[in-house]
Amino acid sequence: MAVSASSASRFSILRSHHPVGASTGYMYDLRGDWPAQVDQAWQVSPFAIELSALAEEELDSLVGYLASGPRLPFRYLSIHGPSKGRSLPEPALVARLGELSALVAGIVMHPDTIEDTAPYRALGRTLVLENMDARKEDGRTVDELAPWFAELPEAGFCFDVAHAWSIDETMSAGADLLDSFRPRLRHLHVSSLSPELHHLPLTEEHENLFMPLLARCRDVPWILEAPPRNP
Amino acid sequence: MSQSGKAAGSSLEQLAAASGRDFPNLLRARDATREGLEARRAALGQLPHQDDVAVVLMGSWGRAEVTAGSDDDFMVLVRGTDRDDVHPSIAEVETILDQGHGDQGMFGEPVASDELIGRIGLDGDTNTNLSLRMLFLLESVYATREDLHEAVTAELVDRYLDESVKDLRVPRFLLNDVVRYWRTMCVDFAGKERQGPEKWGIRNAKLRTARKVLFAGGLLPVLECSHFPRDEMPAFLLGQLRMPPTDRIAQAFLTHDASDAGGRALGAYDDFLGRLDDKDFREELESVTRDTSKESPAFRDAARSGKDLERGLLALLFETESLPKLARDYIVF
Numbered sequence: 001m002a003v004s005a006s007s008a009s010r011f012s013i014l015r016s017h018h019p020v021g022a023s024t025g026y027m028y029d030l031r032g033d034w035p036a037q038v039d040q041a042w043q044v045s046p047f048a049i050e051l052s053a054l055a056e057e058e059l060d061s062l063v064g065y066l067a068s069g070p071r072l073p074f075r076y077l078s079i080h081g082p083s084k085g086r087s088l089p090e091p092a093l094v095a096r097l098g099e100l101s102a103l104v105a106g107i108v109m110h111p112d113t114i115e116d117t118a119p120y121r122a123l124g125r126t127l128v129l130e131n132m133d134a135r136k137e138d139g140r141t142v143d144e145l146a147p148w149f150a151e152l153p154e155a156g157f158c159f160d161v162a163h164a165w166s167i168d169e170t171m172s173a174g175a176d177l178l179d180s181f182r183p184r185l186r187h188l189h190v191s192s193l194s195p196e197l198h199h200l201p202l203t204e205e206h207e208n209l210f211m212p213l214l215a216r217c218r219d220v221p222w223i224l225e226a227p228p229r230n231p
Numbered sequence: 232m233s234q235s236g237k238a239a240g241s242s243l244e245q246l247a248a249a250s251g252r253d254f255p256n257l258l259r260a261r262d263a264t265r266e267g268l269e270a271r272r273a274a275l276g277q278l279p280h281q282d283d284v285a286v287v288l289m290g291s292w293g294r295a296e297v298t299a300g301s302d303d304d305f306m307v308l309v310r311g312t313d314r315d316d317v318h319p320s321i322a323e324v325e326t327i328l329d330q331g332h333g334d335q336g337m338f339g340e341p342v343a344s345d346e347l348i349g350r351i352g353l354d355g356d357t358n359t360n361l362s363l364r365m366l367f368l369l370e371s372v373y374a375t376r377e378d379l380h381e382a383v384t385a386e387l388v389d390r391y392l393d394e395s396v397k398d399l400r401v402p403r404f405l406l407n408d409v410v411r412y413w414r415t416m417c418v419d420f421a422g423k424e425r426q427g428p429e430k431w432g433i434r435n436a437k438l439r440t441a442r443k444v445l446f447a448g449g450l451l452p453v454l455e456c457s458h459f460p461r462d463e464m465p466a467f468l469l470g471q472l473r474m475p476p477t478d479r480i481a482q483a484f485l486t487h488d489a490s491d492a493g494g495r496a497l498g499a500y501d502d503f504l505g506r507l508d509d510k511d512f513r514e515e516l517e518s519v520t521r522d523t524s525k526e527s528p529a530f531r532d533a534a535r536s537g538k539d540l541e542r543g544l545l546a547l548l549f550e551t552e553s554l555p556k557l558a559r560d561y562i563v564f
Contacts (some may be wrong), residue, residue, distance in 0.1 A: 017550065019542065102531065105538075125535065182491050183252040183498055219492035219539075219546035 013214050014190070014207055014228075019221040021048025023189070025080060026199060026226050032058070034065040038072065044228060048076035048187075048221040050108070056082035059096055066103050076221045078106040078128070078187065083113045094119040101126040106186050108158050111139035117151040128156040128186050131177055133163040133197050140167050142180045149181065156186035159217065161210050162193045162225070174213050188217055191225040201229040242474065242482035243497070249485060250494025256505035257296065257477055257497070264297040268372065271303075274327045275375045278319040283310040285376035285383075286324055289338070293370030294444065295475035298508040303330035306342050306367065310379050313343035328374075337362060344383045348390050351408065358415065365412040369449045370476060381469075388468050398460040401561045406453045410562070413446040424521070432519025432530050439537025440503050447544050448476025451483040454557045480544075487551040489543075496543020503536035 014020070022044035024030070024037040034051070041049040049072070053059045059082055081097055088096070097107050106128040114120060120127055129148055132139035139145055140163070149155060159181075164174030178185070191199040192206045202224070207214075214222070247253050268288070275286050289304040291297050305328050307321055321339065337359055347364045350356045368387055373380035391405035420438050424431055452471035456464045471479050477497060484493025506512045506529070515529035524530045548558045 018545075102525065105535070125532075178491070179251065182250065183494055185491075185495060216491040218489065218550040219495060219543040 012207065013211050014202060014222070017214075017218060017222055019047050019076065019219075020045045021050065021074065021076065021221055021223050022227075023050040023052050023080065023223050023225045025050070025052035025054055026224075032061060034062065035070070038070070042073060044224065046073040046075075048078075048223060049074045050078045050080055050187075050223045052080040054080060054083055055085040056087060056093070057085055058082070059093075063096060063099055066100060076187070077104045078108060078221075078223070079104050080108045083110040086113065090114075090116055091119045094122060098122055106156060106158070110136075111145065111148045112136050114148070117148070120152055121154070124154045125156065127152060127154070128158045130158040130160050130189065131163050133160070133193070134166040135197055141173055142176050145177070145181065149184070155184070157181040157184045158187055158189060159185060159213075160189035160225075161213060162189070162191045162199065162206075164213075165206070165210070166193055166197055171209060171213060174210075178213060178216055182216070185217060185220055187221040187223055188214070189225050190214075190222045199225040201226045203229065242478040242485065246481040246485055246490060246493050246497065249490035250498075252494030252498040254477075254497060254501040256501045256508065260291075260296045260298055260504060260508075261475070264292060264295040267297055268292065268374070271328065271374055275319075275324065278323055278327070278375075280375060281318050283379070284308065284317055284319065284341075285310070285379035286319065286328075286374040287367065287371050287380055288328075288374045289366050289371050291441075293366070293372045293475075294441070294448075294477070295372075296441070296477075296504060298504065299510070300507065300513050301330070303328035304338055305374065306338050306363065306371070308367075308379065308383060309341050309343045310383055311343065312345045313341070317341040342367075344386065347383070348387050351390065358419070361408075361412060361415060365409070365449070368472065369409075369445055384472060385465070385469060388465050388472075392461065392464050392468075396461050396464065399457055401454055401457045401557060402464065403561070406450075406561060409446070409449040409453055413442070413450075416442050416446075428520040428522075430517055431521055432524060432527065432533075433513070433516045435519075435524075436503070436516050436530065436533035436537070439534060440500055440540060443537065443540060443544070444476050444480065444500060448479045450562075451547075452479055454554065454561065455483070455486075457557060483554075484543075484547055487547060487554055489547050489551050492543045492546045496540050496547075499536040499539030499543070503533060503540075506532060 022041040024041060027037045027040055030036045030040065038049065051062055053062045062079065079100060100107065101123055104126065107123060107126050108128045108130050110132060111129050112132055129145065131145060134140065139148065159177060161174060164177055165171060167173050190202055192201065192203045194200050243254055243257060285308045287306040287308050289306055291301040305324060307317060307319065307324060309317055342363055346360060347367060350360055392402055393404065395404060396402045416438065420434055423434065452468055456467065459467050481493060481497060484490055512529050515527060516533060519527045519530045547554060549555050
């Protein structure tokens with residue numbers, strides 16, 4: 001999609017994209033209060049939500065919350081599985097995640113936290129692997145992700161655009177990721193990153209930089225990993 | 232119709248190349264359709280035919296998506312007015328096409344083209360007449376007498392592209408009938424559910440997938456008519472209708488620079504078609520009811536495919552460069 005510099009400054013591909021949702025991962029003040037996180041995500045968009053249990057200690061309460069059958073408005077519901085504070089044996093963790101697989105469209109995992117792929121095969125198409133940022137030692141590039149998808153052929157791909165930027169600010173590596181894994185793309189993580197690689201609201205500059213790749217992903221939900229920036 | 236859908240460089244194959252997503256099940260189904268059509272055409276060609284009678288195959292035959300569980304849905308088409316003594320008769324055709332008719336009995340009588348074309352709208356255009364007309368237009372293929380099938384299709388397109396159609400505008404009469412048929416299928420699904428839970432799962436799965444492909448395969452060419460002066464629209468539409476619906480859809484994704492989304496959308500449909508070819512999957516879908524659907528892996532799979540297909544089509548209609556303007560101007564009102 002060719003967009004001139006002047007029109008790019010006015011056009012927001014993010015605002016023109018309908019299937020958008022919020023990750024609860026940025027709602028630090030509401031941690032543990034799932035109904036409050038859902039309410040805040042609903043203010044961003046009633047279309048999609050990613051319920052984030054990044055710390056393993058959050059998983060039990062998330063399973064309990066979803067098992068209680070909350071009335072949710074969202075048409076696309078994903079969860080982000082634990083990547084921090086891991087203590088459960090992997091089969092037990094996957095079994096816990098499996099309890100959610102019938103309730104959600106996707107369970108996002110960081111490949112660098114997976115020790116043994118075998119238990120994860122039980123999650124089938126519900127499992128979604130995310131590309132990693134520059135701080136990690138695996139799962140960042142096509143070459144690093146390909147073996148994971150070879151081991152988990154049914155798994156989907158969550159394209160974290162900012163993570164791709166962190167390894168290559170020209171976005172060429174991001175384009176390679178999309179070229180290689182686009183048939184299995186399920187959703188996007190969208191944000192900018194701080195110098196310490198923490199998620200920040202998507203800046204206008206990054207939105208323009210990411211636009212060619214975002215335009216290739218207009219059919220899938222875009223999950224915001226930081227609050228939407230003010231207009 | 233000369234469609235087999237397997238011509239080298241079909242739009243589906245071009246989309247596969249552009250999107251990096253293969254469609255093995257759709258292409259295999261096209262092969263099965265082509266082989267099955269050859270056999271049926273040879274056998275049906277032996278039946279004595281009156282000059283104005285053709286046999287037309289419908290449904291998965293017309294979509295070039297024949298799988299192991301596909302029915303031989305067919306129509307005995309009479310060009311002109313209805314009459315009693317038609318040959319080949321339904322019974323004569325059934326001696327060759329014996330895979331069953333589905334459960335509506337919609338194809339249980341010969342169909343006169345005057346009814347299809349002359350009764351559009353008002354009380355005379357029954358649910359059955361609307362369904363037969365749309366299925367004939369959007370997903371049918373000749374079994375005998377290609378010339379008659381072509382001629383009736385052209386007459387029907389001419390009827391829709393009447394004097395109300397303007398140059399470089401979407402033909403609303405045809406658009407409204409295509410949209411009306413999609414909504415009728417959705418409403419009839421609810422009506423059938425009230426009659427009983429039998430086959431709820433397979434009907435629901437098909438509404439999410441194959442019926443959506445049927446609708447989009449009609450809607451997209453009608454919207455694209457806005458690129459043509461009125462006198463060029465018939466040739467464009469007839470050309471589109473000779474292709475399987477998945478080729479029409481694939482072409483739209485390619486034309487509107489949305490090949491990645493198209494690969495994922497038709498890839499999801501390809502996955503569903505592949506699973507439908509599996510006896511256990513199909514039987515599970517046929518036994519699922521609304522009450523048991525949440526516990527059915529087969530139904531969840533089908534629902535996921537339907538959502539992925541729908542998201543791709545919605546992105547095509549509402550997030551590409553030019554189609555959103557047409558969608559806004561024409562689809563709602």
